[in-house]
Amino acid sequence: MAAFDTPVQHRSDKEALVCLRTLGQPDPASLQAYLNVGGYKQLQRLVQDKVKATDVITQVKLSGLRGRGGAGFPTGLKWSFMPRYYDGTKYLVCNTDEGEPGTFKDRDIIRYNPHQLIEGMAIAAYTLGARVGYNYIHGEIWQDYEIFERALDEARAAGFIGENLFNTTFSFDLYAVHGYGAYICGEETALIESIEGKKGQPRFKPPFPASYGVFGKPTNVNNTESYTSIPWILEHGGDAFQALGVPNSGGTKLFSVSGHVERPGNYEVRMGMPFTELLDIAGGVWKGRQLKAVIPGGPSTAVMPAAAIMGATMDYDGLSKAGSSLGAGSMIVMDETTCMVKTLKRLSYFFYEESCGQCTPCREGTGWLYRVVKRIVEGEGRMGDLDLLTDVSSNISGRTICALGDAAATPVLSFIKHFRPEFEYYIQHGKSMVTGKAE
Amino acid sequence: MLSQESLAKIDRELTKYPADHRQAAVMSALRIAQDEKGWLSKDTVAFVAEYLGIPPIAALEVASFYNMYELEPVGQYKITVCTNISCMLRDSDVIVDHLQERLGIGFNETTPDGKFTLKEGECMGCCGGAPLFHINNKRMCEFLTKEKVDAILEELK
Numbered sequence: 001m002a003a004f005d006t007p008v009q010h011r012s013d014k015e016a017l018v019c020l021r022t023l024g025q026p027d028p029a030s031l032q033a034y035l036n037v038g039g040y041k042q043l044q045r046l047v048q049d050k051v052k053a054t055d056v057i058t059q060v061k062l063s064g065l066r067g068r069g070g071a072g073f074p075t076g077l078k079w080s081f082m083p084r085y086y087d088g089t090k091y092l093v094c095n096t097d098e099g100e101p102g103t104f105k106d107r108d109i110i111r112y113n114p115h116q117l118i119e120g121m122a123i124a125a126y127t128l129g130a131r132v133g134y135n136y137i138h139g140e141i142w143q144d145y146e147i148f149e150r151a152l153d154e155a156r157a158a159g160f161i162g163e164n165l166f167n168t169t170f171s172f173d174l175y176a177v178h179g180y181g182a183y184i185c186g187e188e189t190a191l192i193e194s195i196e197g198k199k200g201q202p203r204f205k206p207p208f209p210a211s212y213g214v215f216g217k218p219t220n221v222n223n224t225e226s227y228t229s230i231p232w233i234l235e236h237g238g239d240a241f242q243a244l245g246v247p248n249s250g251g252t253k254l255f256s257v258s259g260h261v262e263r264p265g266n267y268e269v270r271m272g273m274p275f276t277e278l279l280d281i282a283g284g285v286w287k288g289r290q291l292k293a294v295i296p297g298g299p300s301t302a303v304m305p306a307a308a309i310m311g312a313t314m315d316y317d318g319l320s321k322a323g324s325s326l327g328a329g330s331m332i333v334m335d336e337t338t339c340m341v342k343t344l345k346r347l348s349y350f351f352y353e354e355s356c357g358q359c360t361p362c363r364e365g366t367g368w369l370y371r372v373v374k375r376i377v378e379g380e381g382r383m384g385d386l387d388l389l390t391d392v393s394s395n396i397s398g399r400t401i402c403a404l405g406d407a408a409a410t411p412v413l414s415f416i417k418h419f420r421p422e423f424e425y426y427i428q429h430g431k432s433m434v435t436g437k438a439e
Numbered sequence: 440m441l442s443q444e445s446l447a448k449i450d451r452e453l454t455k456y457p458a459d460h461r462q463a464a465v466m467s468a469l470r471i472a473q474d475e476k477g478w479l480s481k482d483t484v485a486f487v488a489e490y491l492g493i494p495p496i497a498a499l500e501v502a503s504f505y506n507m508y509e510l511e512p513v514g515q516y517k518i519t520v521c522t523n524i525s526c527m528l529r530d531s532d533v534i535v536d537h538l539q540e541r542l543g544i545g546f547n548e549t550t551p552d553g554k555f556t557l558k559e560g561e562c563m564g565c566c567g568g569a570p571l572f573h574i575n576n577k578r579m580c581e582f583l584t585k586e587k588v589d590a591i592l593e594e595l596k
Contacts, residue, residue, distance in 0.1 A: 259529070
């Protein structure tokens, strides 16, 4: 493979590696690399010692692990929703369907430490009584999907997944599923539809996947980073994981840092790290420029002006107190040269393009949002447009089956709230306040 | 309609699902068919549906819903450039302009020799490597500069 395909990895000694702990070894994705850090020992211990499911769930609850896909729902609590006794196959699903702009952490887990994810899923399967698992990987990362397929082959050959593991009655089959380009499949019920070979349109809830999931069977769905944290939690104890972070935000978190920084990439750090320290690890704002704004958790979380985020800490409560949320930890950094109107136009197009078309407020509303922001950018904006955008956004929020509608409304509302003068200037002058140009 | 090699790949995908849920394999079956044919004609979609034992409309619904399936012919190399926010902030515009100038085509167009098709993509979940594009849904090229784009085009010539 040519040199220009090779990813560049930046690491810092301020990182705390849990999910990416094989990094630094020559072939971090290999089975040997994972065995070198004590891999698969927890699975073996639980299965051979017949550790009770409730004991595992207790440790996961103690760890303070919350869903790393963005919703932040306590993982231990979610696990307790799965029916304990069920006369049939229960399923386990991993959501590696990244597609929200700025989110690329799970990709690094499957290409640098896939075996820890496999062990985490096998432990979850043992705990929840799931017989079959699927890891749904988004379509654009074919090379990484192949790395995961190879890891599954290795794990099968070594007897860590498959029939009668460790000579017991416990069996767990795990497969990789490849998406093919639909942001909406990151929504867990759309993802389940997609696994079943259908359009990725979210299901009405309830029933929740724990009672009606893949092929109508009880299914537990977690994010990649959540499952990957599990082996570490069982090795060191739930309390130790909690202690890596801060109250209400246990453990470490992978932050995907992109945009205007010197060293974009994934950084795994303790929860609660001050924003300024994380920015520093990523090399600071590029080209010596000033920070203008940050989207801290992906575009479905509110944009924050520099002044609001400079004093914030990177954890659930810290970002929520500062006026946004942690989301999936997808930090998009914007410097002083960024035109917020043009940026919002691109984000609005994304949600318009990716709306699955099922609910009218989202299907029609995202189109309205995009067309109105577009006409502002093209110098055709009207003074009433900002109120119109706010009105349309408010009428999408909370009126759809899934959260994509709310996600589309969030950037519009937060961009206008924090950068209103830029929008008004663009409408009045027909050009950008920042670049002095029109599209 | 599809090669033995492709059918074997589809059969392997079918082993991932319960025997009475053959439709689950339609996503990968269409991907495998597209890899062989370059794009998905109505006949190819119908063949895949028949092979899986599902209605043709069920396969067409999937083929038309997901972005990476091509329902019209494309060039030998389909280059899909991400222009979403993280790439935009790192000057994907420059990469797009350069590609369009070098190839003499716009988005959704194919060079007269049938070699290259240019597409605009949505976020590919690799934003740390922005700006980027992928080729034929398979090969991801990251940290692009004009010079890297030239080198890649030279390699594909």
